Amino acid sequence: MKLNIAIITISGAVLAACSLVGPSGNPSVPQPVKLVEIDRYLGHWFELARYENQFERDCEVVAADYSLRKDGMVRVLNTCREGGITGKRKESEGRAKTVPGSGNAKLKVSFFGPFYGDYWILDHAADYSWSIVGEPSGRYLWILTRAPKPPKKTRNMLVERAKALGYDVDMLRWTQH
Template sequence: MKLWLLALPLLLAACVAGPSGNPSPPQPAKSVELDRYLGRWYEVARYDMRFEKGCEGVTAEYSTRPDGLIRVLNTCHQGAVDGPVKTSEGKARVVDTATNAKLKVSFFGPFWGDYWVMDRADDYSWAIVGEGSGKYLWLLTRKLPTDLEREALTARAKALGYDTAMLRPTKHF
């Protein structure tokens, strides 16, 4: 048991270790109206992480839950855009009620991770999502992204200080 207690901090550190795509991520640029943010988003590109390895055709859907939290339903096609569907359901809660741009998300147990809406279109047609360490980044659109939208979002992420060479484009039908 003592060995397990000694190993726990190392295991937790290993979970957060890894390259940072933005060593000094900015604060979110705009407030978020949660009702307008809810709904389906298509992933344009991401920093590739273990939990999304091999995912294509990725979408995220946000809706309100009876308990006041936000339901998060992530869907991906494993291996190819027509591959088997994999879903992950989680929950989110707002932690910065002044802007609603900083949330915590949990997909299992008592473990919560940061989810910051770093920037968004005025009409909520696109969003850039990251968090305080700069290790995670997602570029999202409301409809299937065009090449022009992908380029514009990538340029915006670069302007926010992110290493866009680390972005992995997401394939869709």
């Protein structure tokens, strides 16, 4: 496990939520309401957009790979290209566990020993082709897709869904792939 904080992306950045650094783009984050089938959520995700954060600064081509570990937890492998789409590849590996009673929509993610941060799957497609991820402070938001460059219609729909969840979509930073 690498401890380079600058390369932690997507789910790793939720750990920063505990420090409450940065502006909140949603002062009233809703509780996740859709059940999540973890087996269907596993696999490769591309970051379409995010709220900028210190852990992903200067990161492009951001992706996450989720797989089931032998102990029942989820392996999290986050990657990005530092400084641009042809930049040096960075990665960080962590683990996640589901929160009991959340319908698998809330996870706790750790990249640093016993320290866990929130990862809430606030919305997702029925076919798991996209998901919107946040955490309780409203300071972090990720829009994830299975394709690196989904159609404009999908992109617009996801922005509207994030807005409907109460997020300030003007704060979104679009990831280059």
